[in-house]
Amino acid sequence: MTTDSMRNTAQDPVQHPAQPELLGLLVQAVGAANVLTDPDVTEQYRRDMQPLASAGRPLAVVRPASTSEVAAVIEACTRHGVAVVPRGAGSGMTGAANAQDGAVTILTSRMTAILTIDAAAGYAVVQPGVITLDLIRAAEAAGMFYAPDPTSSDWCTIGGNLANGSGGPHGARYGVTADAVLGLEVVLASGRVLDTGRHTIKGVTGYDLNRLFAGSEGTLGFITRATLRLSRRRPALTTAVAAFASVEEAGRAVTDFIATGHSLVLLEIMDRACFGAVETHLGSRLLDEGGTPAAVLFAQSDSGTGVELTAFEDAARANGAILSFQTDDPAEGEMIMGYWRGLEAALETLGTWILHEVTVPRDKLAALILRAEEIAAETGVFVGVHGHAQDGTVHPMIVYPAATAGASDRARRAYRLILEAALDLGGPVTGEHGIGRMKADYLADALGEVGLEVHRAIKAALDPTGTFNPGSMFSFSPEERRTP
Numbered sequence: 001m002t003t004d005s006m007r008n009t010a011q012d013p014v015q016h017p018a019q020p021e022l023l024g025l026l027v028q029a030v031g032a033a034n035v036l037t038d039p040d041v042t043e044q045y046r047r048d049m050q051p052l053a054s055a056g057r058p059l060a061v062v063r064p065a066s067t068s069e070v071a072a073v074i075e076a077c078t079r080h081g082v083a084v085v086p087r088g089a090g091s092g093m094t095g096a097a098n099a100q101d102g103a104v105t106i107l108t109s110r111m112t113a114i115l116t117i118d119a120a121a122g123y124a125v126v127q128p129g130v131i132t133l134d135l136i137r138a139a140e141a142a143g144m145f146y147a148p149d150p151t152s153s154d155w156c157t158i159g160g161n162l163a164n165g166s167g168g169p170h171g172a173r174y175g176v177t178a179d180a181v182l183g184l185e186v187v188l189a190s191g192r193v194l195d196t197g198r199h200t201i202k203g204v205t206g207y208d209l210n211r212l213f214a215g216s217e218g219t220l221g222f223i224t225r226a227t228l229r230l231s232r233r234r235p236a237l238t239t240a241v242a243a244f245a246s247v248e249e250a251g252r253a254v255t256d257f258i259a260t261g262h263s264l265v266l267l268e269i270m271d272r273a274c275f276g277a278v279e280t281h282l283g284s285r286l287l288d289e290g291g292t293p294a295a296v297l298f299a300q301s302d303s304g305t306g307v308e309l310t311a312f313e314d315a316a317r318a319n320g321a322i323l324s325f326q327t328d329d330p331a332e333g334e335m336i337m338g339y340w341r342g343l344e345a346a347l348e349t350l351g352t353w354i355l356h357e358v359t360v361p362r363d364k365l366a367a368l369i370l371r372a373e374e375i376a377a378e379t380g381v382f383v384g385v386h387g388h389a390q391d392g393t394v395h396p397m398i399v400y401p402a403a404t405a406g407a408s409d410r411a412r413r414a415y416r417l418i419l420e421a422a423l424d425l426g427g428p429v430t431g432e433h434g435i436g437r438m439k440a441d442y443l444a445d446a447l448g449e450v451g452l453e454v455h456r457a458i459k460a461a462l463d464p465t466g467t468f469n470p471g472s473m474f475s476f477s478p479e480e481r482r483t484p
């Protein structure tokens with residue numbers, strides 16, 4: 001990884017035998033202004049938000065505006081044996097959208113149209129570059145609700161959400177992005193356009209290709225349009241917070257609440273390291289006495305009945321909560337959720353942060369947090385855990401001084417140890433962020449021999465030329481990469 005990164009910092013443009021002819025075709029397809037080759041300009045599209053992942057130097061970065069432009073770009077690249085990397089906002093945490101040497105990065109930044117919001121039928125049709133929050137707001141304006149809500153929704157794109165199968169705090173109650181997909185339009189390596197779509201709530205015609213492309217991390221095709229399920233707008237939110245003197249008590253409160261059969265629209269956990277950083281940053285403490293709690297749970301209900309929050313408070317109190325408070329006043333709710341939202345800004349002040357993602361069985365949250373504390377001590381970097389308590393997907397935050405010699409290696413070690421701790425506790429390799437470049441080493445073991453063969457067969461069937469994102473998810477050796 002180090003050698004790769006060092007090589008890729010060179011400023012020479014990557015040479016490729018197909019370069020002049022292909023660049024001419026790209027200009028024909030999208031116009032000269034939308035074919036970026038100046039390394040100073042393309043630099044901003046080389047990496048996503050994962051500082052530890054390697055990145056190459058692209059032949060070009062192109063900005064198509066329509067399905068036919070995407071198709072022309074991809075057909076030309078495939079014909080010239082040049083790989084493509086689809087890229088949304090670059091908010092990913094696995095390096096999956098990182099540039100590859102000599103490949104063409106295709107942006108969705110000019111494909112931002114919300115084409116249809118059909119409240120009566122309950123769906124929206126969008127281009128892939130739509131910012132998730134823009135769709136959430138457009139749905140709200142039509143009296144509807146778009147549920148998938150990655151915490152990065154104010155800048156990530158629907159295309160990236162689909163390709164990563166992204167979820168968020170609403171996931172346990174309303175499902176993740178894959179659950180909202182009714183149909184997709186996808187440009188394949190040949191440049192042909194596949195329509196997997198329907199507009200109806202039900203539909204089981206043929207294989208479930210929507211599910212195949214959702215979570216495919218840009219390795220099977222380029223999503224150019226999506227039909228997504230909308231539901232009715234929710235009543236106003238009510239909010240609760242509970243603080244605990246021990247992580248184990250917080251963990252038991254979560255499992256006891258889940259056992260009641262109720263579900264919340266949001267149930268987030270934050271450990272002492274994360275919560276303390278937020279308190280320091282905001283200059284405000286949750287508890288008047290007793291210092292920073294060992295763990296805090298944030299809860300929100302959208303049922304309009306209050307039943308779920310009462311069940312939550314009962315579970316919190318029964319497990320020794322040192323503070324338990326609920327409110328239906330929106331301003332108080334916002335004040336409480338300000339502690340939850342403040343984390344990223346708080347960590348920004350401490351150094352370079354990595355938003356890790358691991359998923360564990362829900363009754364193992366406390367065990368993971370305690371192991372993360374040990375890993376912080378072992379590696380000498382900051383590790384704090386927060387995340388979605390109802391589905392067991394949590395985000396250990398690693399913060400390190402990137403400019404200090406050896407700090408990146410310690411951060412990388414912490415990253416691996418945390419992932420291995422989650423695997424030991426019975427979790428999958430990823431529950432939310434995807435594989436990308438960061439977890440590719442773990443994929444073969446996780447899938448097993450047959451699973452890997454099936455994955456490779458699907459990849460070969462849909463992308464026989466290895467055009468899509470070859471450096472990410474599961475790597476194909478150069479011999480396996482065939483050109484027509």
Ligand SMILES: Cc1cc2nc3c(=O)[nH]c(=O)nc-3n(C[C@H](O)[C@H](O)[C@H](O)COP(=O)(O)OP(=O)(O)OC[C@H]3O[C@@H](n4cnc5c(N)ncnc54)[C@H](O)[C@@H]3O)c2cc1C
Pocket residue numbers: 048049085086087088089090091092093096097108128149150151152155156157158159160161162163164165166167168169217218219221222223224344355432433469472
């Ligand atoms: C602060 C922060 C909070 C986050 N919170 C969450 C969270 O709560 N839940 C969560 O799941 N993730 C979260 N993430 C990770 C990230 O935001 C999501 O994975 C998001 O879905 C990525 O969207 P993007 O547009 O930035 O995609 P990118 O990072 O640009 O790309 C991601 C993947 O999608 C592929 N891709 C992009 N567009 C297309 C397309 N049109 N067709 C085919 N493939 C495509 C890329 O090749 C790449 O493999 C967070 C990240 C940050 C920085």
